[in-house]
Amino acid sequence: MKVLIVDDESATREGLRDLLPWKDLGIGSVYTASDGIEALELAAQVKPDIIITDIRMPRMDGIKYIQNIKAMSLDSRIIFMSAYSDKDYLMSAIKFNATSYVEKPISLEEMTSAIKTAVESLNKQRKSMELLCSSVALSLTEPDISLSDITNSINSLKPDFLLSNNFCTMIIRTIMPMDEIKKQACNMSDYTGIFDDIFSATFSAKMDEKEMVVHVSDKNITNEVELKKSVHRVMLKINQYFNLQDGVFIAVGRCVTGIADIWRSYKTAVEASALFFYTGYGSAVFYDYRTGYETFSDENNYKDTIERCLRFDDKQGTISALERLYIQLKQLQCNDINSVRNIFFNIAMMIAAMSVERLIPAGDENSRDFIWKSIAERETLDDIYTYLVQKVDTFFTYVNYTNARKPIYSIIMYIEKNYSRKSIPIQEIADSVHLTPAYICNAFKKETGKTIVQYLNDYRIEKAKELLKSNGIKLADIADQVGFGDVNYFIKVFKKTTNITPSEYRNKLLI
Numbered sequence: 110m111k112v113l114i115v116d117d118e119s120a121t122r123e124g125l126r127d128l129l130p131w132k133d134l135g136i137g138s139v140y141t142a143s144d145g146i147e148a149l150e151l152a153a154q155v156k157p158d159i160i161i162t163d164i165r166m167p168r169m170d171g172i173k174y175i176q177n178i179k180a181m182s183l184d185s186r187i188i189f190m191s192a193y194s195d196k197d198y199l200m201s202a203i204k205f206n207a208t209s210y211v212e213k214p215i216s217l218e219e220m221t222s223a224i225k226t227a228v229e230s231l232n233k234q235r236k237s238m239e240l241l242c243s244s245v246a247l248s249l250t251e252p253d254i255s256l257s258d259i260t261n262s263i264n265s266l267k268p269d270f271l272l273s274n275n276f277c278t279m280i281i282r283t284i285m286p287m288d289e290i291k292k293q294a295c296n297m298s299d300y301t302g303i304f305d306d307i308f309s310a311t312f313s314a315k316m317d318e319k320e321m322v323v324h325v326s327d328k329n330i331t332n333e334v335e336l337k338k339s340v341h342r343v344m345l346k347i348n349q350y351f352n353l354q355d356g357v358f359i360a361v362g363r364c365v366t367g368i369a370d371i372w373r374s375y376k377t378a379v380e381a382s383a384l385f386f387y388t389g390y391g392s393a394v395f396y397d398y399r400t401g402y403e404t405f406s407d408e409n410n411y412k413d414t415i416e417r418c419l420r421f422d423d424k425q426g427t428i429s430a431l432e433r434l435y436i437q438l439k440q441l442q443c444n445d446i447n448s449v450r451n452i453f454f455n456i457a458m459m460i461a462a463m464s465v466e467r468l469i470p471a472g473d474e475n476s477r478d479f480i481w482k483s484i485a486e487r488e489t490l491d492d493i494y495t496y497l498v499q500k501v502d503t504f505f506t507y508v509n510y511t512n513a514r515k516p517i518y519s520i521i522m523y524i525e526k527n528y529s530r531k532s533i534p535i536q537e538i539a540d541s542v543h544l545t546p547a548y549i550c551n552a553f554k555k556e557t558g559k560t561i562v563q564y565l566n567d568y569r570i571e572k573a574k575e576l577l578k579s580n581g582i583k584l585a586d587i588a589d590q591v592g593f594g595d596v597n598y599f600i601k602v603f604k605k606t607t608n609i610t611p612s613e614y615r616n617k618l619l620i
Contacts, residue, residue, distance in 0.1 A: 110228065111138045113157035115148040115174065116190070117166045121215060125161065128217055135228050145169025149177055156306075157185050159227045161220075164191035184234075186227035190215060239301075241266055246314035249324050249368065250278075250375040259368060263312075270310035270326045277330050277364045278374040279323045279340070280382045283347065284356035284390050286318050303346045307339050322378075324371055331364050340393050355391030360384070362396050386449075387442045389489040415456055419463050424505040428498065431456070435494040453493050454484050460500050469507040516542045517556045520549060524565050528572065531594045535561060569593060570606045577615045584611055 112131070116122045122141045131139055140155055142148035144166045152160070160178065164171035175187055192213040209223035245262050248254050263270050304311040304323050308330075313323040329335040344357045362378030365371060377396040384394045411434040418426035438449055461475035473479045487493045519542045527533050538561065539546040553561050569591040576587045588599035603611045 110136050110158040110231065111140065111155055112136050112159045112161065112224070113148060113152060113155065113185075114139065114141045115143075115145065115160065115162040115166070115171065116141075117143050117163065119143070121163070121190075121213070125215065125220065129221060129224070134221070134224050135232075136224070145171065145174030145177070148174055149181075152178060152183060152185075153181065156183060156302075158231055159186045159188065159224065161188045161190065161224075164189055186231055188220075188223050188227060190220075238266065242301075242312050243314035246312040246322055246324055249312065249371045250322060252372045254369075254372075256369055263368070267310050267312065270312065271368070273309055273326045273328045274366055275326070275328055275331050275364060276366075276368065276371050276374060277325050277336070278362040278371060278378045279325060279343075280316070280320055280360040280362075280378045281323055281343070281347070282320045282358040282360075282382070282385060282390075283351075284319075284353060285351055300347075300350070303343060303350065307342050307346070320382075322375065324375075336361070336364070337393075337395070340395075344391075344393060358382075358385045358388065358390050359393040360396070361393065383444065383446065384442060385489065386446050387439055387490050389491055412452075412456060412459070416459055419460065419504070422505070422508055424501065427501050427505075431494070431497055431501065435490065439490055449490065450484050450493065453497055454481055457484065457497060457500055460497075460504050464504055464507070467508060469504065516544055516549065517553055520553055520561065521564070524561070524568060528565060528568050529590060529592045531592055533565065533592075565592075566602050567606065570603055573599070573603065573611065574614065577611055578618055580615065580619065587611070 114122050114125050116125075122143070126139050126141055131137075136159075138155070140151055140157065142151050145162075146169050148160075148162070149169075160175070162171040162174060166174075169177075171189060171191070178185060178187075188209045188211060190211045190213060209226060211219055211223055241262070245259065245266060248259055248262075260271070301311065301313045301323075304313060304325070308325045308327040310326045311323050313321055315321050327339075329339070340359055340361055344359060347353070347357045348355065360378050360382035362374035362376070362381065365374045381394045381396040385392075388394060411430050414430040415427055415434075418424075418430060434452070438452070443449055457480045458477065461480060464475055483496060484493055487496060520538055523538055523541050524533070535546045535550065539549050542549060544552075550561060553559070553564070557564060559567070572591045573587050576582055576590060584599070585596040588594065588596040591599075593599035593602065600610055603609075603614070607614060609617075
């Protein structure tokens, strides 16, 4: 809300401006003027919600000033202040429906209370006004309306809306949910006031969590250049008001003549709003200038290309094909957005299937429902493309990690297959994975924390433990079966590994 303080005494003006808890009172802007004439000019510019004015001032007193304010059709709440509490001034204040009358010297507590009363009165009135205006705005989206009824409603709420016979509808989408906008704006009229500051008159209504419809009346909207300027001013003001960074999207319908055809403008605005999927926040789309309506045909076989690149571990090729697909879809701006979502859904499912083949852990993230929800809840093509790129990154992170470990896995498999042999030379193991002995020794130690010989002996000991569960197998036979050959060496390694001898281990099992 906006407050205008009018007083010829600078101490009073500045004291009220600097000392009152405006933010706590729900006031966003405070303006000051030194007399009625200056205040009239300022009021015409800022349209204050509350006017706090002295009564006795030079050039134009407070009573005359408020008479002029009423003539301007400004529905401001009035708080008079004066050192003169005589009956005539009090009667004048009552005549102009003053919210409060505060005597000088001003008590900050009394003034705060008066402002609270004014704010509550405004909020109550605006809530009622908001509901009525919202009802009118929604009615204007329907083709079958009673022209006389809607005209009467408009005349009773915003007669200026009918001063022009040129109308258009905007659908405004904000990155911030409408409920959050209501909290930050204190009152929805503070938000919708942005539109009234730019256009002659507007009616607006909330459509869903993030969208609202705004019907505009203005003689200049038939001028393409002026309309574009006004729409971009709306975007700028909303971003500034809520401290957003490109957080607004606006779809503008065709301009129409007469309120009976506003629904046609709304219909075209809805069609234009579909392009939000391609343009995202920070953009405005004008129905007459959109170039979409084409359908997508995978003539370049993007899906096959991506599948082939995935199978051959070609990350760059996968990302490149995905990017080309994204660019083509963004340029085409196909009407059937669900079909576009399906294209990316199928690619995501293909990545998920290959992840399963590669034993890449993913849990629910690879389930059909999870993937579809992830794509469906993303608002724009950019968001979906980013999601797919992330899935590709994750896929290749695991693939590269697995590829790096392939020689290690092969060595482990070789050991587990040949552990019972008395001798497994390092050269033989290296030859099995086509690498040098030095390389596999370093790589194996780095990956497992053990040397190849340590891993081999540990594996043999684990196998020996299984055989020790049977009391009928001699230690020499166990040593031979697990590849140690020499029973004394077997006992030595077993004790070093487990801190007990094989016999002690067996006895513990039999207790």
